[in-house]
Amino acid sequence: MGWMELREVVEDLKKKFPEDIEGEVFHEKKITKIVVRKERLMEIAKYLRDLHGFDHVKGVTGVDLVALKEGGGPYIEVIYHLGSIKNEKLVDVILNISIRLDREKPLTKSLYSIWPSVEYHEREVYEMFGVVFEDHPNLKKLLLPEYWMDTPPLRKDYKVPGRD
Amino acid sequence: MVLEEKKVIHVYDEGGPRLSFSYGPQHPGTGHFRMIVTVSGDTVVDLEPDPGFVHRGEEKMAEYKTWITNIPHFERPSILDATHMVLPYCLAVEKLMEVDPPERAKYLRTIVAELDRIASHLYWFSLYGIFLGHSTMFLWCVNDREFILDLSQLITGQRFTHAYVIPGGVRNDAPKTVPKDLVKEFKIYYMHMIGREPSQEELNEDFKKYVLNVADFMDLRLDQYYEMFFDSEIFIERTRGVGVLKREDAVKLGIPGTTLRASGVSFDTRVADPYDAYPYVKFKIAVRTEGDCYARAMVGFQEMRESLNIIRQTVEQMPEGPVKVKQHPVVIKVPKGEAIGRAEAARGEIIFYVVSDGADRPYRVRMITPSFRLLPALPHLSIGSRIADIPPIYWSLNYWPVETDR
Numbered sequence: 001m002g003w004m005e006l007r008e009v010v011e012d013l014k015k016k017f018p019e020d021i022e023g024e025v026f027h028e029k030k031i032t033k034i035v036v037r038k039e040r041l042m043e044i045a046k047y048l049r050d051l052h053g054f055d056h057v058k059g060v061t062g063v064d065l066v067a068l069k070e071g072g073g074p075y076i077e078v079i080y081h082l083g084s085i086k087n088e089k090l091v092d093v094i095l096n097i098s099i100r101l102d103r104e105k106p107l108t109k110s111l112y113s114i115w116p117s118v119e120y121h122e123r124e125v126y127e128m129f130g131v132v133f134e135d136h137p138n139l140k141k142l143l144l145p146e147y148w149m150d151t152p153p154l155r156k157d158y159k160v161p162g163r164d
Numbered sequence: 165m166v167l168e169e170k171k172v173i174h175v176y177d178e179g180g181p182r183l184s185f186s187y188g189p190q191h192p193g194t195g196h197f198r199m200i201v202t203v204s205g206d207t208v209v210d211l212e213p214d215p216g217f218v219h220r221g222e223e224k225m226a227e228y229k230t231w232i233t234n235i236p237h238f239e240r241p242s243i244l245d246a247t248h249m250v251l252p253y254c255l256a257v258e259k260l261m262e263v264d265p266p267e268r269a270k271y272l273r274t275i276v277a278e279l280d281r282i283a284s285h286l287y288w289f290s291l292y293g294i295f296l297g298h299s300t301m302f303l304w305c306v307n308d309r310e311f312i313l314d315l316s317q318l319i320t321g322q323r324f325t326h327a328y329v330i331p332g333g334v335r336n337d338a339p340k341t342v343p344k345d346l347v348k349e350f351k352i353y354y355m356h357m358i359g360r361e362p363s364q365e366e367l368n369e370d371f372k373k374y375v376l377n378v379a380d381f382m383d384l385r386l387d388q389y390y391e392m393f394f395d396s397e398i399f400i401e402r403t404r405g406v407g408v409l410k411r412e413d414a415v416k417l418g419i420p421g422t423t424l425r426a427s428g429v430s431f432d433t434r435v436a437d438p439y440d441a442y443p444y445v446k447f448k449i450a451v452r453t454e455g456d457c458y459a460r461a462m463v464g465f466q467e468m469r470e471s472l473n474i475i476r477q478t479v480e481q482m483p484e485g486p487v488k489v490k491q492h493p494v495v496i497k498v499p500k501g502e503a504i505g506r507a508e509a510a511r512g513e514i515i516f517y518v519v520s521d522g523a524d525r526p527y528r529v530r531m532i533t534p535s536f537r538l539l540p541a542l543p544h545l546s547i548g549s550r551i552a553d554i555p556p557i558y559w560s561l562n563y564w565p566v567e568t569d570r
Contacts, residue, residue, distance in 0.1 A: 029503075030503040031502050031504050033502070058420075063527075085429055086415070091431060094515070116416055117416065119540060143219040144216065153221065
């Protein structure tokens with residue numbers, strides 16, 4: 001099963017980047033997630049692509065951590081769900097790489113140059129959370145109307161009109 | 165594009181004027197979706213997909229609703245493939261709650277999911293046909309789909325958007341018998357379409373026999389589909405060699421589902437990360453290597469046959485027993501944590517990322533739908549082709565705008 005191999009990948013990452021792994025969530029069935037320092041995300045992504053064969057991103061998720069009771073804080077978490085077709089041992093698993101960004105000024109480098117598949121996903125996180133991805137080739141609104149000027153809607157401080 | 169090989173575009177008026185126009189959003193066929201197409205003559209030199217016309221904020225809505233009331237509205241992005249839209253959500257919630265559905269529920273889920281896959285593919289081919297000028301395919305598919313939907317209704321109570329899957333099982337059990345009128349209607353339809361009486365097994369009100377007969381009927385119809393549509397000049401001329409997606413490009417762009425398999429990648433979540441009753445059934449992954457519009461259609465066609473196989477096996481093997489762990493009240497609490505649920509929907513891999521903080525409603529639900537992941541394929545395939553190739557390319561991807569927008 002791919003879980004064992006995925007575990008080895010995580011151990012390998014810890015050895016290779018001992019300073020840059022800030023946390024990890026591991027549960028065989030539920031999820032395998034590692035939190036990395038955002039400054040080193042590019043290197044880690046490159047390493048994962050070239051050495052372990054993670055060749056595409058299945059999705060990019062933003063989470064506003066401000067209202068989370070445990071482990072929360074003034075952060076926006078951006079999670080890259082990585083998948084592999086090339087590496088046969090890792091076909092059946094998803095590796096989640098997460099970074100934490102300052103909620104006031106969420107800024108990170110786009111991974112477009114490493115995985116072109118992040119293009120539309122990053123655009124969605126940009127409009128829904130206000131996260132700015134540097135060096136993204138086409139960072140503009142995707143699903144929201146062009147005239148949307150309110151708080152990014154998936155942040156916790158955006159209240160849906162008529163709901164509360 | 166960061167892809168290594170840059171496409172060579174042949175235009176006959178190099179440096180001449182370019183025309184940009186909007187393809188949609190009153191799109192004839194699917195939901196509302198726009199492509200901004202730039203052409204030189206009739207060669208597409210640029211195409212930008214512009215989704216969002218049917219965005220309803222499902223992910224934000226999920227934070228306001230309880231864990232259970234979320235189920236019906238998660239189906240809305242893709243009503244013709246409703247089971248697959250809630251299945252990964254329920255799988256993720258089950259992981260958080262650490263419950264395992266009873267065996268019978270797993271089989272029922274699989275049957276309904278495969279029925280949805282067939283219904284969704286039939287809908288896909290009906291529109292694929294009519295956009296290539298093949299009206300017979302439209303009428304055939306829509307007509308035959310009725311009996312698949314009737315079967316869904318028999319099991320779940322609804323033709324589509326049945327909200328059948330719940331955390332820890334399914335909502336209700338399948339009936340033991342089929343209404344007399346339905347059997348009679350099916351018999352007449354069978355006679356009309358196949359030209360003889362159903363002979364495989366005697367057809368009566370028994371549920372299992374009825375399902376097996378509908379599966380056999382669809383199998384025979386698929387043979388007819390092949391002759392009428394997939395092997396016809398109208399279809400082949402418009403699709404063979406059009407919109408070729410290479411294997412490396414498909415992987416790089418993160419393309420899922422039928423489109424990925426048509427490019428020669430044998431990846432199916434049902435096999436890679438099996439859930440429900442899929443570990444107990446035998447089926448083949450439909451793979452083609454050409455990567456063109458024809459291959460994508462053929463993958464869908466073969467998948468319908470495999471789905472029928474799965475339905476036959478599950479109906480035969482389905483054990484007796486309870487169908488849910490317990491009846492949930494509308495408000496339940498789910499333990500803290502995060503989990504990922506994934507399934508193979510009709511259009512490809514669908515992923516749910518769920519975060520719970522122990523409350524009665526989710527902290528965050530993220531839906532990663534297959535149609536959203538198909539977006540980069542549209543410009544990649546269309547640029548360099550003719551305007552007349554846009555419909556076959558668009559329909560071969562089995563792209564569903566509402567599923568993208570959520």
